[in-house]
Amino acid sequence: DQQVKQNSPSLSVQEGRISILNCDYTNSMFDYFLWYKKYPAEGPTFLISISSIKDKNEDGRFTVFLNKSAKHLSLHIVPSQPGDSAVYFCAASAYQGAQKLVFGQGTRLTINP
Amino acid sequence: KAGVTQTPRYLIKTRGQQVTLSCSPISGHRSVSWYQQTPGQGLQFLFEYFSETQRNKGNFPGRFSGRQFSNSRSEMNVSTLELGDSALYLCASSLVFSGNNEQFFGPGTRLTVL
Numbered sequence A: 001d002q003q004v005k006q007n008s009p010s011l012s013v014q015e016g017r018i019s020i021l022n023c024d025y026t027n028s029m030f031d032y033f034l035w036y037k038k039y040p041a042e043g044p045t046f047l048i049s050i051s052s053i054k055d056k057n058e059d060g061r062f063t064v065f066l067n068k069s070a071k072h073l074s075l076h077i078v079p080s081q082p083g084d085s086a087v088y089f090c091a092a093s094a095y096q097g098a099q100k101l102v103f104g105q106g107t108r109l110t111i112n113p
Numbered sequence B: 001k002a003g004v005t006q007t008p009r010y011l012i013k014t015r016g017q018q019v020t021l022s023c024s025p026i027s028g029h030r031s032v033s034w035y036q037q038t039p040g041q042g043l044q045f046l047f048e049y050f051s052e053t054q055r056n057k058g059n060f061p062g063r064f065s066g067r068q069f070s071n072s073r074s075e076m077n078v079s080t081l082e083l084g085d086s087a088l089y090l091c092a093s094s095l096v097f098s099g100n101n102e103q104f105f106g107p108g109t110r111l112t113v114l
Helices: none
Strands: A012-014 A018-025 A030-038 A045-051 A054-057 A061-066 A072-077 A086-093 A108-110 B005-007 B009-013 B019-024 B031-038 B040-050 B053-056 B064-068 B074-078 B087-095 B109-114
Touching: A012 A018, A012 B009, A018 A030, A018 A086, A018 A108, A030 A061, A045 A054, A045 A061, A045 A072, A045 A108, A045 B009, A054 A086, A072 A086, A086 B040, B005 B087, B009 B019, B019 B087, B031 B074
Parallel strands: A012 A108, B009 B109
Antiparallel strands: A018 A072, A030 A045, A030 A086, A054 A061, A061 A072, A086 A108, B005 B019, B019 B074, B031 B040, B031 B087, B040 B053, B064 B074, B087 B109
16 A cells, blocks of 8 residues: 555656656645655655645745645755756655655656756 | 665575574664565565564464564574575665655675585
8 A cells, every 4th residue: 555656667757847746645644745866876865845724825936836636745856957857755744843754756856968 | 964874795605404594783773674575576564573573474384483672682583594585685674763764775685506
């Protein structure tokens, strides 16, 4: 039972363009959402989060959008840079501060020069 | 500030054996969580420890256990290893009272079961 789904295993984007990574969830009890980035041989690193009371959160080149009615969130990276090439995980939790995170399976983003 | 450290980084075991993995959280962090990452299942939550007590548990069999020491360091143990236990085991620590969920992950221990 995959409660958080990232349906695109991989995504290839040209440098300078926008990267859009998508995530769907099924559990309506999820209240807080996070994105993590993972490079090979390293642990995931936190990127950005959003609470269910918001529909958008921005941090520099990264913006997360949340559509609660559709149970869908997306991460926009603009402009995309070669260093953004990594695996991106979407995660959800029951409330802000909860330590149990439910992760999606990840999307491998490749930025082409 | 030093990050989350995990030891060993790589481990090879055979079926039926048991294994203990170690995690040292960031100084001051009192919550430690463990995750299993496999190609098919992604990252799955194993359990979380806070103040030496297990607060949350994922859907894993009883062969998977853990503990936390008074200095917040944590260990997880897997007994009677199965081939399917081959995975990257990630530990994450967090400053529980920071008001957000941000967890800081270690580099992981790659366990291979033969």
